[in-house]
Amino acid sequence: MFAIHNGVVGHGGTAADMMREGPSRGFSDRLRRDSLPGSLRQLGLKTASISTFAERHSAWTFNAGFNEVFNIGAGGGESAEQVLPVALKWLEDNGEADNWFLHLNFWDPHTPYRKPEEYGDPFANEPLPEWLTEDVFNIHKQKVVQHSINHMNELAKTHYYKWPRHGKQIEAYDDLRMIIDHYDCAIHYMDKHVGQVLGKLEQLGVMEDTAILISADHGENMGELGIYSEHGTADQGTCHIPMIIRWPNGLKGTVDEGLHYHLDLAPTLASLLGAPKAESWDGQGFADSIIMGTSTGRDYLVLSQCAHVCQRSVRFGDWLYIRTYHDGHNWFPKEMLFNLADDPYEQDNLAEDRLDICKKLFIC
Template identity: 35%
Template sequence: MKIIYIDIDSLRPDHLSCYGYKRKTSPYIDSIAEKGMRFDGCYAASSPCLPSRASFMSGRYGVNHGAITHWGPGSDFYYPEGDGHSTKYPFFTRYLREAGYETVTFSSFGDRHHAWWYFAGWNEVHTHTMQEGNENANEVVDKVIPWLEDNGKNDNYFLHLQLWDPHTLYTCPVEYAEQWQDHPAPSFPSEEVIKKQQNDSFPRSANFLHTVDNFPDTMPRKINSRKDYEKLVNGYDGAINFMDEQIGRILETLKKLEIDDEVTFVISADHGESLGEHGIYGEHASATESVHHLPLIIKSPNVTQPNSDYKGLLYNVDVIATITDMVGLDIPLGWDGKSFLPRLKGEKGTFRDHLVMDHALYTCQRAVRDEKWYYIRTYHPGLYKFDQVSLYNMEDDPYQQENVIAEHPEVAKEMDHRLMEWQQENLGVNLNRVDPLQEVIKTGPWKYVTLDGWIEHLRKNNWFAAIEELEALYKEDDEAASVYGS
């Protein structure tokens, strides 16, 4: 098989036109979806970037691979059996390579996040620039096309390319953002919601959109109105459209090589992006729907039916297991992912009835998602405002605006039972492991923005009431420090 896996950072499915988005952001991705299957219920087991790609490499949940934050406590990639070459817990890429596949990546991820385990198992690693993820999609594709011209007709390769667009900051050419000015933006958040958000004082909130001094013209300085939000979403959609055009260059290359009908495409993301949900803009800071919901499109000759879809729930680790199954390999016993190949071939039925997910970079949270309900338990809020326990009705409230836990205690009890059962299954006595989430809770999710640094930032901006609120939450006596169950 010829497999091309396009891994797009910070991509929300509901901003792709093949998922019903009214703006035509992704005509080339749409053309792939038209020939294959679109998945509506794919979720990252762990977010954001590093935990998600650790799951990509390992086939395991974050609780089992250990790297659930970007550095410091809770970031150590865990090798069961003490060996990175275990046959029970193999790296995905090494497993494919041992089976005769040429494994090639065009990605600066390992460099950006100092993730040396990411380099395991590849025949070729192309970092293509020294920008550590700040390169645009055209810079990546400029390097991919010559590789395809030289190697594309070969059999049995797994080509992975990572495109950072549309990760903030939205650095696409400004005309890609400006093209949407006469196209209506999504209705959420409304002017009323934005007005309420003016009191928020956490990073990437309406009044504190940026944590850097320099940002491109594709982004507003603040979100004080719908006009500001529209500029932000225009930049996000522009980045998607610019990235999509680069994918079009790859499709044209495959067509010239006369192999476009032979290639299996997998298009997905590491995580999504909040665009106003929970008052957060242009960030992936929580175990919420906007952050964990992923696009997934698979087109495979003689496997997928044209323009088909699957609406059931699945994890990103299931995608790795399914690719493994597609090439005829057994799923390793130590992986958490399961193959949904029968669903890919059109078989009906439920694959997973619920998912458990976590985040530990900006907040410490675990979430449970089923077809209707989304339950979040916050163990440490970081600098953000989350209820300790939340429940959202996703049928009525897709943007998770109203915590309805008081109205549905029986649902909350069942979701919490699912969470406790999952934790026992993954952290039971036979595994004899410490929960990496607890390692982050002990020290706090203070990575890119620290508590002291943010208090100083608020002081410079005269937000003294917000400072008092943070200091009250995190005062040094043990009783107050345990508010969120540390």
């Protein structure tokens, strides 16, 4: 559901609480049937989650609809090597049965990046991203905002010093690779553990009959808007999430460039499994993109951020328009406009030059 319908406008504290259904609610609330795992249970699937998300964000409704919830107790501070054994054991016990849904939560690409030192640095010899030049670095170094280079240096002294990969100060241009390489290393580390999960499915002989979905709750800014290792803005870096789907008998090697909301996943799964869409769901399914390659994207997306800043953005065509209502002391201008085809890393604000586009997108 969109936040305006369910009341969730942030990812922690009371802002993460759903609105009560009110006097029309029966003995049981609608989460029992309308949550994604709850809807899958109605189809006869056993649902399980291995995640600390609900506890980390005080969002206990996240657990609604699961038959089993495994919380290893680190509140989001756990790494993949702690989560994997729980997942492998669950698959050993349940993987050969029919009709199950396992949600598995790896936190490793989330700052602070805390892979074991002995894992090394697979990207030590890779160049920094081409767009992230020394001139861009010098501009970013002057910023004093949340998760700017300046703030990352402060965090290294006050919060992140416990993790060796964050202990160094970013002073010279090449020091940026401490952030870039370690983020890539975190993804690499998680991928290795995802690979072991897939290997277990192969071992059990159920891989070909199992759907695999890999996604995330947000992206991560790596220099966009001068922000590093953070996801607090309504921009492309934060809101463009990975979504890799392997569906038995689905298309292979295709890329869907359409615009979709994260909440479009629920009706997509329902459609693929032959179930009706719940009346309360706002999502628009994209099952035809997975099975037939049909274009099912939306005309535009309206995105919001209410954690570190108060922003609303519109993603339309090649354009990203961002309107800031409270900048969270990040000194963002009231309006920002980026052409993502020409400027995918959001360096050139065109709001003053293209008032026609801003006016068109502001009404959304």
